[in-house]
Amino acid sequence: MTRIGVLALQGDFREHITVLRELGAGAFPVRLPSDLDGVDGLIIPGGESTVMGKLMVAYGLDQPLRDLIAGGLPVWGTCAGLILLSRETDNALAGQPLLAAMNIRTCRNAFGPQRASFETLLKVPALGETPYHAVFIRGPVVEQAGEGVEVLARLNDDETAGETLNSSGPIVAVRQGPLLGTAFHPEVTGDTRFHDYFLGIVREQARSQ
């Protein structure tokens, strides 16, 4: 059985664990470095990236995570998790720890305060034709996606735009090899396509190693 760890220091890790189990994957919380033994993939949930980053350092998880990522571990960061995966973030608090795994610059709280949270339909060609219902909760955007980064979705205010992604909207979902990042919260909508997509990446990576 595929074993997915979900970083459980803070944020909405329970919702991810529930979805993964519904999909038949093994899912368990990761709080200590020893919890990472034997994981096939890891999800870093939404929450507060400053708090999560500090707790990651306090629990001695930051270096083991960097080492596993360097070794090819598939990791999916949602919202705060996406911020933690980025190489650089605007609006960072001084000394905010980042895993710096993805070649992206994010902007924290890009849409303003909590009350500016919103829901929208996204085109995500990697998931098929049906638009994806995305929930943004004080989310970031990807301001810059560098070499090796595939853009999976952009915020698109023109629902009638063609099959391809509108090149002008802010980037909200990215992939870099086995690393996946979404600025929104796929664990709260009941649409499991992003979790399925990540499990596909995990299986693909397991086969290639």
Ligand code: GLN
């Ligand atoms: N605003 C949060 C941060 O900067 C992210 C919000 C979320 O994960 N829903 O970490």
